[in-house]
Amino acid sequence: MREKIFKEQIEEAKTIAICSHVSPDGDALGSSLGLGLCLEAMGKEVIYIKNDDYPKNFMFLKQKELLKDQAPRPVDLFIVTDVAAESRIGDGLEFFKLAKNSLCIDHHRTNSGFCKHNIIDPDASSTCQLVSELLVENKMDIPKDAATMLYLGMVTDTNRFLYESTESKTLRLAAHLIDQGAEKQLIHNSLYESTNKDYLLLEGEVLSQTKYICGNKISISTLSLDQLEKYKLSQAETDPLVSVLKSIEGVEVSCLIKENAEDFQKVSLRSKEDIDVSKIALEFGGGGHIRASGFPLEGLNRQEAMEIMTERLEKLCDGKGNIISK
Numbered sequence: 658m659r660e661k662i663f664k665e666q667i668e669e670a671k672t673i674a675i676c677s678h679v680s681p682d683g684d685a686l687g688s689s690l691g692l693g694l695c696l697e698a699m700g701k702e703v704i705y706i707k708n709d710d711y712p713k714n715f716m717f718l719k720q721k722e723l724l725k726d727q728a729p730r731p732v733d734l735f736i737v738t739d740v741a742a743e744s745r746i747g748d749g750l751e752f753f754k755l756a757k758n759s760l761c762i763d764h765h766r767t768n769s770g771f772c773k774h775n776i777i778d779p780d781a782s783s784t785c786q787l788v789s790e791l792l793v794e795n796k797m798d799i800p801k802d803a804a805t806m807l808y809l810g811m812v813t814d815t816n817r818f819l820y821e822s823t824e825s826k827t828l829r830l831a832a833h834l835i836d837q838g839a840e841k842q843l844i845h846n847s848l849y850e851s852t853n854k855d856y857l858l859l860e861g862e863v864l865s866q867t868k869y870i871c872g873n874k875i876s877i878s879t880l881s882l883d884q885l886e887k888y889k890l891s892q893a894e895t896d897p898l899v900s901v902l903k904s905i906e907g908v909e910v911s912c913l914i915k916e917n918a919e920d921f922q923k924v925s926l927r928s929k930e931d932i933d934v935s936k937i938a939l940e941f942g943g944g945g946h947i948r949a950s951g952f953p954l955e956g957l958n959r960q961e962a963m964e965i966m967t968e969r970l971e972k973l974c975d976g977k978g979n980i981i982s983k
């Protein structure tokens with residue numbers, strides 16, 4: 658059914674604008690550029706909408722050249738990939754309003770389906786997996802450069818196929834992308850064998866200031882703008898930190914509060930088992946996945962955010978150092 662919707666919407670459109678979320682990550686870039694390249698190969702006119710600065714850690718990809726600032730204009734179809742809510746469309750919003758038709762392809766559990774047509778699969782480990790599946794089911798060609806982008810999102814959203822969300826299907830689709838020429842070694846070497854040493858130093862600093870509650874089962878830390886400045890890193894480069902806090906022995910839930918301005922914090926949550934952190938994110942007006950979610954906290958400084966998050970996360974605890982799943 659969903660593969661039919663995908664095919665029909667694409668077949669009907671001549672001009673297609675494609676966009677992902679603000680502060681793009683590997684899955685956002687991979688799904689939008691990967692799908693766009695497949696659509697171009699089908700003879701569609703594709704407009705790629707740039708959102709925010711291109712993340713430094715993905716500079717090694719030549720496909721980044723496709724992203725440009727675009728003057729809004731009406732198109733037949735507006736596609737958003739990996740975007741959980743309309744508020745995350747960013748610079749694509751004008752295109753969305755002007756477009757005749759819209760299609761949302763996403764894997765965020767909290768997605769309410771804000772487009773005319775919505776293909777949402779919370780069980781897909783990445784939007785790139787979902788896009789690849791839709792392409793394969795429709796026997797559509799995946800050119801080499803598209804395969805590389807789709808592979809990128811699959812690798813990053815599953816943390817190298819380590820997360821529980823990785824299914825046998827994920828690996829079969831990844832294998833298919835490699836068969837189409839996905840540059841897997843370029844991705845592996847550029848992302849996982851090239852860690853910035855300043856990032857590692859910052860990681861140590863954040864770890865050393867981490868607070869543990871609930872019998873060390875919950876880790877909470879903060880990252881200040883001063884620290885980013887000190888180590889000359891961008892916000893995007895510090896994305897792995899919250900997972901590092903989760904990877905600690907015994908930790909079930911991790912929380913990182915990132916200062917974006919003195920009175921504006923961004924909170925990221927991760928969990929290993931039992932705890933659905935997307936519920937907490939929803940309470941605060943954010944969203945995401947069961948094991949990875951986030952939300953902004955406006956009007957609070959870092960210290961206040963730390964207090965609020967400590968208080969909220971303590972509710973996950975039975976008071977005797979055990980996590981109670983709810």
Ligand SMILES: [Mn+2]
Nearest residue numbers: 684739784814
């Ligand atoms: Mn994703």
